[in-house]
Amino acid sequence: MRVPFLDLTRIHEPLGKSFQRVLLKAIKNSRFVGGEEVECFEREFAEFCGTKYSVGVSSGTDALRLALLAGGVKPGDTVITCVNTFFATVEAIVQAGCDFVLVDISPKSGMIDLGDLDRKITAKTRAIIPVHLFGHAAPMKEIMSMARSRNMMVIEDACQAHGAFYRKQMAGTFGNLGCFSFYPGKNLGALGEGGAVVTNNKKYAQTLKKLRDHGQDRKYYHSQMGYNARLDSIQAGFLRIKLKKLKQWNESRRKIASAYNRQLSHVGEVKTVSPSHGVDSVWHLYVVMAKHRNRLARFLNERGIQTGLHYPIPIHLQKICQGKYAKGDFPGGEEMARTMLSLPIFSGMTQKEVSYVTKNIKMFFSNSKACR
Numbered sequence: 524m525r526v527p528f529l530d531l532t533r534i535h536e537p538l539g540k541s542f543q544r545v546l547l548k549a550i551k552n553s554r555f556v557g558g559e560e561v562e563c564f565e566r567e568f569a570e571f572c573g574t575k576y577s578v579g580v581s582s583g584t585d586a587l588r589l590a591l592l593a594g595g596v597k598p599g600d601t602v603i604t605c606v607n608t609f610f611a612t613v614e615a616i617v618q619a620g621c622d623f624v625l626v627d628i629s630p631k632s633g634m635i636d637l638g639d640l641d642r643k644i645t646a647k648t649r650a651i652i653p654v655h656l657f658g659h660a661a662p663m664k665e666i667m668s669m670a671r672s673r674n675m676m677v678i679e680d681a682c683q684a685h686g687a688f689y690r691k692q693m694a695g696t697f698g699n700l701g702c703f704s705f706y707p708g709k710n711l712g713a714l715g716e717g718g719a720v721v722t723n724n725k726k727y728a729q730t731l732k733k734l735r736d737h738g739q740d741r742k743y744y745h746s747q748m749g750y751n752a753r754l755d756s757i758q759a760g761f762l763r764i765k766l767k768k769l770k771q772w773n774e775s776r777r778k779i780a781s782a783y784n785r786q787l788s789h790v791g792e793v794k795t796v797s798p799s800h801g802v803d804s805v806w807h808l809y810v811v812m813a814k815h816r817n818r819l820a821r822f823l824n825e826r827g828i829q830t831g832l833h834y835p836i837p838i839h840l841q842k843i844c845q846g847k848y849a850k851g852d853f854p855g856g857e858e859m860a861r862t863m864l865s866l867p868i869f870s871g872m873t874q875k876e877v878s879y880v881t882k883n884i885k886m887f888f889s890n891s892k893a894c895r
Contacts, residue, residue, distance in 0.1 A: 525870065526867050526876045528829035529708055533871030534772065538764055542714070545760030557736075558754050563717070567738060567766055571686075572693050572701070574721040576728035579754030580735050581705020586718035587615035589752060590678045590700040591650065593720075593730040597619050601647035604680070605635040606837045606856035612680050614837055625839055625848065627855040630812065634647050634661045634795045650676040655684035657695045657833070658710065658776070658807030659798040663689050663697040670698075672791045678702065681717075682823060685711040686773045688803040691708040695721055705762055710776070710805050713758040723811040772870035776806040778879055779868050783809055785882035792888045796863070808833055809868040812890075816862050822887045828880055831865035 537540075549555055561579050569577035580586050596602065598620040604612050606625045616623040625638040633656050640651070651670055653661040663679075670677045677698030681687075684694040685703060695701025705717035720731055733739060738749030788794050792814045798804040810833060813819050820830050837856040839848035850857070866880055 524876070524879050525827035525879055526829065526872075527869075528831050528865070528867050529869050530871065531707065531712070531869070533764075533869070534615075534768070535714075536811065537870055540767075541764045542761055545764065546757060549757045549760065552767055554756050556753055558756050559754040560759040560763065561754050562765070564754075564763045567763060568703075568719055569721060571766060571769070572696055573795045574696055575703070575723045576725065577719050577721045578728055578731040578735065580718045580720065581732075581752045581754060582716045583702060583706060583718040584611040585705065585735070585750070585752040586682075586702035586720045587612060587652070587678070587680060588618050589642070589731055589734045589750070590702050590727075592614060592734055593727045594650065594676045594678060594699055596649050596676075599647070601645065602650045602652060603640065603643055603646045603648055605656075606839055606853040607633060607834065607859055608656065608680065608838065609682075609834065610838065610841065611682075612621050612652060612654060616652070622766060624648070625853065626773060627853040628859065630855050630859050631794075631797070632799045633657055633810065633859065635666070636664060636781035637665050637669075639826040640666070644669065644673060644675070648673070648675055650678055652680050653698075654680040655687060657684075657796060657810050658687055658805040659682055659796075660684060660687045660689035660694040660802045660804070662799060663692075663694075667697055670800065672750050674720050675699075682706075683709065683807040684805060685709060685807075687805045690801045691801055691803075696723075700726065700727055706760070710807050711762065711765055714761045715755075715758050717754050717758045717762060719754070739854045749751065773805040775870040775872075776868060777804070779872050780806040782874060782877045783868075785868065785880065786878065787811070787884065790868060790881075790885055790888060793884060806868055810863050811868045812859065812862040814862070816864050819884070819887050820864055823880070823883055826883050828883060829867060832863065834867050835860055 565577040602616045627636040679693035679698045679701040682704035687694040699719045705713040735752040737744045738747040796810040
């Protein structure tokens, strides 16, 4: 048996005719950028999230960068985020003209370490970007309390958490702005690139719409410097179709994660990175921390099971960060990078495939014990 890490064909093939209609409509009306499809998707995604506004942009990275700029960050401000995230989180901070400050994570949940966050806040801190990693939600009640007491912005990186909840409120809706990616492999993914920012603040929404379109108030009238960061209409049309299926797909992932949890519960060498109390995860990734991680990954690959690493090098040890941080600065993040392994999970994955993965994990550790 072969088990892919991610198989999008299982959700895309049944939607093929609907996708074709979106494409043919765009060809017929020649509206490829902005327009009705984008506006309809923005309304529908805002309704899904429970916010007043949603602004479509060209990627999750642009969502983060434009959210920072719309929020009013200035050169010299510092923005805090966590050490275990995709590089785009830090990239957006720097591109917005700010300095980034990293905080450690809790290896148990993969979320931001609240104690380290509290220690790292200074008078120069303008904003916090908590990351809802792996489909789990960060501890937003505590983060919002810290931010409000110090008059700081909160911009949520919800790029892996479409539909996740923390204490019955959706990830991405606690802070001033929430950012989403629609990269194809996300729980809600385009058939290309895309992103969105959600907010309840009308001024932020208006500024975002200008920033994504060269700073225009209307065509050829520019009131500020902006970017070319628009969501195209074809991707918006695809996303509208897939948004209708998202709750169903998220529930499928929850069932797969529950099966993994049950079947791995007695494997002492493997610890699942689990959501914290009060979190309803959408399991974008199913991540375990495992002894002999690299050997286990090779063993599974030899048996047709693809795995991933999210992420093998923490931000502070990336080449571009040399001189700013050093090895040992973030023990939680380093432990996670050293031991984490992402197992296959996707909507449409069968229970037979889950059992095949867990059977081989158990076999690996059983063989390892026998060889000692």
